Amino acid sequence: MPEAEILSPGELRALGAWMDRQGLPGGPVEDLAPIAGGTQNLMLSFRRGGRAYVLRSGPRHRRARSNDVLRREMRVLAALSGTPVPHPELIAACPEETVLPGAVFYLMEPVDGYNATVELPEPHATRPELRHEMGLAMGDALAALSAVDHERAGLSDFGRPHGFLERQVPRWLAELDSYAGQDGYPGPDLPGVEAVADWLAQRVPQRWTPGILHGDYHLANVLFDRRGATVAAIVDWEMSTIGDPLLDLGWLLATWPGTRPMLGWTGLATAGDLATEEEIVARYAARSGRNTSGIAWYAVLACFKLGIVLEGTHARACAGKAPRAIGDRLHTAAVALFEQALDRIARS
Structure with missing residues (x-):
């Protein structure tokens, strides 16, 4: 799948600028690739500034509650931080719909599993x-x-x-x-x-x-x-x-x-x-x-x-x-x- 079909150049620039504001390592987005799975949500792996990330957002054709569901995911993953529950560690969350137009998203640590x-x-x-x-x-x-x-x-x-x-x-x-x-x-x-x-x-x-x-x-x-x-x-x-x-x-x-x-x-x-x-x-x-x-x-x-x-x-x-x-x-x-x-x- 071409990168343009995953995130547009404008979306990549907006994502990078947002990550800079979160204090995350800078640089170009590299090795961008979709993660296959049973979910209809958008799941992408990439590297930036020497660090690996997984981005999760709603499907390209969003349903009425897609963003609200993702906001709940962000919240529960943040709440599980530091507990013995095995879960993807939340790195940063964007509950606003302005960075990726119309979509909320979050970044999490890749899981070796x-x-x-x-x-x-x-x-x-x-x-x-x-x-x-x-x-x-x-x-x-x-x-x-x-x-x-x-x-x-x-x-x-x-x-x-x-x-x-x-x-x-x-x-x-x-x-x-x-x-x-x-x-x-x-x-x-x-x-x-x-x-x-x-x-x-x-x-x-x-x-x-x-x-x-x-x-x-x-x-x-x-x-x-x-x-x-x-x-x-x-x-x-x-x-x-x-x-x-x-x-x-x-x-x-x-x-x-x-x-x-x-x-x-x-x-x-x-x-x-x-x-x-x-x-x-x-x-x-x-x-x-x-x-x-x-x-x-x-x-x-x-x-x-x-x-x-x-x-x-x-x-x-x-x-x-x-x-x-x-x-x-x-x-x-x-x-x-x-x-x-x-x-x-x-x-x-």
């Missing part, structure tokens, strides 16, 4: 004990996040924890109902939507401790250390808020490839010797001190919520607003998630 849904390098490929430990390490990283005092970290107004769990079912049923406005969408053909919603609504946990919620915690949203089995960084904080951290654990279980295939994932997702759900939950409980006896409810909620999110892309695809092949694939995934939810309910 890899996405285990697209590759499985050595030594992990040939050492089953490392592959087994990787799932447990995801539990460790999540436990570290759940231990952060969000109020001391300056995030007391980052979400609305009061009534968080009670809001989930009506909030996502309303989202599903909203898809009816998409032309050509035949309606949700998802197994047991009402049954799953009723089961969840009747069993909402009454006692829980609020904390930082990543909101989309799965294998594709972590980078693993290239030398060992530890999590180098949790990435893509777009859905973060203050809520019940056990929902992140439920999300990990709902998407964990150790017990079910995930569409499009390779790498670790298709390897053997993975940790079981029970092992991951036990590891998280031991490291976090949180009560996980009701984790089945959170895993079912994760299936319910993620299934509805994926069905939204299917609805947009039916209306010609997204590629039909992607919409069909995600509808298949949404059906599988609701089938999983029903299976978890039957086993609970």
